Amino acid sequence: MAPVKMWRPFGRDNRSRRTVAIVGTVAFVVLLAGVIYWLAAFGSPSKSDNGNDPVAFQLSPEDESARLTEQGLDALASGDTSAAAEFFAKATSLDPANTQAQDELRRITATSSSGGTDTNGGGDSGDGGNGGGGDTQTGFMDPVSDMRKLLPKTIVGYELSLATALGPDATVSADPTEDGPSGTVIRALYSVHDAETEKAAQAYVTTVARTAFPQNGSDVTVDGAEGYFGTDGTRFASVSYVRGRFAFQVILTTDQGTPGSLFDFAVDAARAFPDSL
Numbered sequence: 001m002a003p004v005k006m007w008r009p010f011g012r013d014n015r016s017r018r019t020v021a022i023v024g025t026v027a028f029v030v031l032l033a034g035v036i037y038w039l040a041a042f043g044s045p046s047k048s049d050n051g052n053d054p055v056a057f058q059l060s061p062e063d064e065s066a067r068l069t070e071q072g073l074d075a076l077a078s079g080d081t082s083a084a085a086e087f088f089a090k091a092t093s094l095d096p097a098n099t100q101a102q103d104e105l106r107r108i109t110a111t112s113s114s115g116g117t118d119t120n121g122g123g124d125s126g127d128g129g130n131g132g133g134g135d136t137q138t139g140f141m142d143p144v145s146d147m148r149k150l151l152p153k154t155i156v157g158y159e160l161s162l163a164t165a166l167g168p169d170a171t172v173s174a175d176p177t178e179d180g181p182s183g184t185v186i187r188a189l190y191s192v193h194d195a196e197t198e199k200a201a202q203a204y205v206t207t208v209a210r211t212a213f214p215q216n217g218s219d220v221t222v223d224g225a226e227g228y229f230g231t232d233g234t235r236f237a238s239v240s241y242v243r244g245r246f247a248f249q250v251i252l253t254t255d256q257g258t259p260g261s262l263f264d265f266a267v268d269a270a271r272a273f274p275d276s277l
Contacts, residue, residue: 065095072104081108082211089212090236092191102169108207139277140244143194148172150192150246152272157181158188168194181265187253188269192246201247209240209249216260220267222248223275229266231259239270248273 072087085108091101144150147170148163157180163172171191176182195201205228210217213230220229220239227241227248237259240249250269252262 061094065091086212137244155272189251201242204247213238237262239266
């Protein structure tokens with residue numbers, strides 16, 4: 001007797017196979033999309049805001065400042081004061097509220113000024129380093145009750161944030177506006193330090209500016225006061241100078257990898273400080 005075949009509805013096997021195939025295809029597509037997204041998000045370098053060169057993942061300014069402070073402490077522990085000053089200066093520029101970096105920087109500066117250390121390699125660490133005193137010092141030899149008085153009130157091409165004062169220091173950050181250098185400068189940080197004497201102020205500028213920003217070094221003049229322009233070679237450009245007992249500094253940040261090109265921007269930005277009291 002021939003075997004009896006069980007009757008099955010026509011097309012059920014085909015439909016089942018098609019259903020399995022469709023489900024499998026959908027699952028594969030979803031999995032593939034996830035893999036592509038992961039590779040795009042984590043396997044490729046991110047683009048900078050201007051869409052040009054890829055940039056590495058960056059910490060927040062506060063976290064980066066904390067990291068630099070730790071590196072400064074390590075350098076200080078190993079006896080490398082110059083490297084420590086560079087780390088602390090950059091940490092302060094990223095996060096003006098980083099009091100630990102500010103305190104360590106002040107200690108290095110005090111040691112430099114009291115010990116006669118000449119980190120600039122020259123003999124102009126005395127009172128004459130600012131081009132002969134005179135008019136550029138008028139009104140800047142006495143202490144001020146509010147250090148914020150020495151910060152810019154308005155800056156063409158920038159929007160100022162809230163100014164802060166802590167002990168002998170005052171800082172204010174500024175973001176470039178559309179009619180300012182927004183395509184080149186990410187941020188500007190203005191700071192002023194009361195060193196109590198002109199000699200100490202000169203030592204502060206020498207220790208902080210020339211040590212922390214040794215690249216592209218150049219002497220500049222800001223409204224009659226002799227100063228210094230320098231960069232770290234990667235992100236920051238700085239102009240610093242002295243009026244009386246006060247050390248003034250502006251630090252510009254760029255993401256284009258050529259801070260030396262910010263020379264004119266930095267000198268113009270430094271002119272926003274008051275030149276009289």
